[in-house]
Amino acid sequence: MRDSIETTGLDLRPPSLLDSELMNSQMWLGGVLVALAAHVLLPVAAIISLGLLAESGLGDSEPEGYIEEHVVEARFVRRGKKLDPNKLPNRRVPRLSTAPDKSTVVSKNMNPEPPDKKDEQEPEDPVDDLVTRLGDRAKAFAEIAEERELEGDPEGVDFGTETEAKAGDIYRGKLKDFFQRGWTIPTTLGDTSKLKVTAEVEITRDLKVGASSILKRSGVPLFDQSVEDRFQQLRTLGTTLPEPPPEVAEQFLGKKININFTGKRP
């Protein structure tokens, strides 16, 4: 067998680690080159690609340089009546329909004696009693139907879901309302639920809409344009933003905020 291999001039057997004489300089060089390619060139190529990607801005999920303080809609406080913080929350239920009937006497005896015949009294006027009962029932229904004032905050927003919040949350809700009202997109755009534009806008110290720019486009120029138009409209009209509460004013006045404009509907 070995003879037959030698006659061909090529030894195709796998080299043994113990058989060092089989490793010639060409094989060593080849091994080094493969090691270099696998351990050096590939990582270097990956580093360069990452660097280029970071430079181009592609793949950035959000702009860098600051930490975003997101506010999701669920945190916006609901418009409603401010309740006394010292009281337990009020959950109104119709009193008349749940309170025990005053005329009902509940015996603690499991086997009560039948009442004496002489104690039994006919209602003076059964018709009156019926009318009273009907009236009570009507009151109960009226109470259910009564429009209850929602618990919330008088400064909240209609779409809010929370009953209490920090002053900043309330103000953010107002800002959302401010930028949303009047923002329109053309009817020719079909499904916009997946479109999103991230813009930054400055709130000037005199509560006007300052410089704005698009940080991330949606890929649909008309949708992007609708956001730019909204800012331009607010600047042209000189519309005044709602005033922030003093405790959070410095968070907003003279500062830039980010706004994600999305075409989806909750």
Next chain:
Amino acid sequence: MNALRHLKSLSFIASVALIAAAFLLPTEGVGQGATEAGGEEKPLPTRVTITVDSPEKDLYRIALPDPIGNTNKLGAWGVEIMRNDLRLISLFKVLDHRSFIADAQKEGLGIEKPPWSSVGAQGVVKTEVMLSGNQVEIQARFYEIARGTTPLLSKTYKGGKNQTRQFMHEFANEIVGLLTGKRGVFGTRLAFARRVGPGRKDIYVSDFDGANHGRVSKGKGLSMLPSFGRGGIWYSVLSETGMFITNTSSKEKPVIEGSGLNMGVAVCGGRAYFSSTRDGNSEIYSANLDGSDVKRLTNHPGIDVSPTCGPGGKIGFVSSRHGGPQVFVMDASGGSPKRLTYKGDHNQTPAFCHDPDTPLLAFSGRDGGGFDIFTLNLKTGEYKRLTQGQGVNQDPAFSPDCRMVAFASSRGGLFISNPDGLNQTKVLSGSISTVRWSQ
């Protein structure tokens, strides 16, 4: 041999060093610089981010200035056709061309953004109409301001002067297709019956915008209930012995006849569907397009009338089998009848949208005194009222793209609105009934 061993050791060390570097480098280079040289963390500033959603939809503002070229009259007429198309589809707000401040001659077929942005245009259509004898050449461009000054559409149409209307419809269809992904249907046709005198009705056709209307029946008696199909316009004619069905290619000779009333034909999938009293009660039948192979599809003591092409090859019809007239659907062979409308006690003249994305049925429903137009979403079961308090409105027909609904109104003509009943526009005057839209 020693040199080779040395080389092997070196290559191993180099590999380890470079791999370590590969893992270390990104954290220094791509990181946000939060760590100072001394190791102290420097907090990044925070920025408030809010999310604004649910934008309102508004009509696309489009500007169609008067054309340039050597024929002001024909050009202005042509552009007005396009303006009207875009108004009727209820997707566009066609800006008043008298408000434009751009220098039309200087711009030519191009645009400059500022004068169009300042009038609020989102899209601009520029045209040049050149007339030479009876030949016309139309250059048309469409620009979207948000996309710059390069035209998104650029077309040249050449042909006879009498093709100007067709060319304008064609370019308007292209614009709608580009902006919405679904071409417009400008240039499609309507067929309807029109009362022309006491006891006399004739069948007419017109462009969807009411232009080019003309009579197709012979005008000798009572012709009614038209529909589009192979063979031209099909309709029913009252004769001395009853009513037969004919079409425009048979020159009003009976194609489908029999004892009693044979009427209300709809051509669906290569067969004609019609109602007939040949067996006594009014039932739905089908026949080959030459009138042969008549098959009875319904068999019920209630009255079955008004067959129409339904979704998925099914046949819609109106039946009183559950009391008052309601809209039903059945297989093309007559099996599996299913009631569709449950609200109201008198629903008739069904018309289906054949776009699978818009599963709508339009019908006339009697509510109180007169009829009004309603739609039913076959997927969600939602009913929508299109007309109310505006006279008697009936016999709806969907445009092929289902973006428009045509109907006859006692307000004196044929109206077109969007599927929500908005933007109701009269496109033709007259005492009109039983409207059909070419598909």
